[in-house]
Amino acid sequence: MKKYILALDQGTTSSRAIVFDHEGQIVGLAQQEFPQILPAPGHVEHDPEAIWSTQIEVARAALVKAQIEPQQIAALGLTNQRETTILWDRQTGRPVANAIVWQSRVSAEICDWLNASGHAEMFREKTGLVVDAYFSGTKIKYLLDTIDGLRAKAEAGQILFGTVDSYLIWRLTGGRVHVTDYSNASRTLIFNIHTLQWDDQLLETLDIPRAMLPDVRSSSEVVGHTDQDLLGAAIPIAGIAGDQQAATFGQGCFTPGSAKNTYGTGCFMLLNTGQQPVPSNNNLLTTIGWGIDGQITYCLEGSVFIAGAVVQWLRDGLGLIGASEEIETLAATVPDSDGVYFVPAFVGLGAPYWDPYARGTILGLSRGTQAGHLARAALDSMAYQSCDLLEAMEKDAGLKLSSLKVDGGAARNNGLMQFQADLLGVEVRRPVVSETTALGAAYLAGLAVGYWENTDDVTRNWALNQEFTPRLDPPIRKRLRQRWHKAVQRSLDWEEH
16 A cells, blocks of 8 residues: 655644655645734734644545545654644643734733843843744743633643644644644743753743643654544654744755745745754844754744735735735736835844834835835845845855755745845755645654655755746845845834833
């Protein structure tokens, strides 16, 4: 019986499931969007039940589309939107509140307090992260502080915390397994990336009970099995990684100095720095890429909060397009943005600015500005923000990248990828399989059960779809980026605080 790997890819705006074969090719795919809950400006939530129901439905649908039996799945890999925080009752499995999404600024005041109290350096040294509302730790504290009686229940071991991977594994195993992996743990602000343990000093500072926390496991090992009733077989859950680390693995970035950029809801650039964490002097994050067989691979990461989500806003907020894929056609109606700059700081700005009080700005409008110019400026914003990340990354790592691997939904946009190459001045390389996030989770799961022998198998599967070569004169590139930085300055520190 031919065997396959099932990857669950739980993202910020949709849940996806993909069945892969041994060559890393897609044989079945299903996807469902789910609602974004926006209770106040800068606050973003999800219903954990919607996350669960869409994820299990697409898992079943992907098996149907692949026309295979559940028994043909050798292992299940899981990748997830990171930092999104879910608390649930250990006995009932019911969430105690909506999930607080990674984009949410709801805990910005807690971060202000941590910074004002002089704690920022301690968090930076132990976790590799900056003190920002992006990460899970301050979200946990916010929920414990604002829901009556919750902290006492948490201290008594009745309440569990998890990022989305932990929550889904809990549900998939019928509440038998409460785990996360090194990559997801490293995004919580309470995990020490040097000792590889939950850190007592950080937990005490945020007043988070240790009893809530999942066990931290390797990114590639069997941690449990799915309930037979859910998918028709007890499938080994054998791979776990946060979405950006999974994409880095799926792109085959196994050697120090190799990098990828994912264009999804946000934009995330990761650079493999090997088995030693590299501290950042340029406002990037030091993070764990993955842990396999006792070996930890570290990465430098730059995080852009709003990338593809700007296209969703043009669709849902402005009604400028009817479907996300129409953005490329609309942008192609004009040769360039005609001097229009769009800084999509809807929920503040991430790296390298880290300003939770920045807000979205559109500059350079004139009577001649058309819908096409807005569409073009929106797409350009992804490339400009990614440029800022790469510049900081090269300074931190002390190297010059010769090329950049790309993936994610917006990476299919040829115009955007060409502009990205033009701005960076390096070749941009897009693989045949652009679903590298799910593919990375599949590889991690498959390696754990012997479906793939080693990472050489993964490297052999990588195939180039298209290479984009820079065509822009350096003086023009410099002028465009100067104008971008001028626009960014206008968006900073906008909200009252």
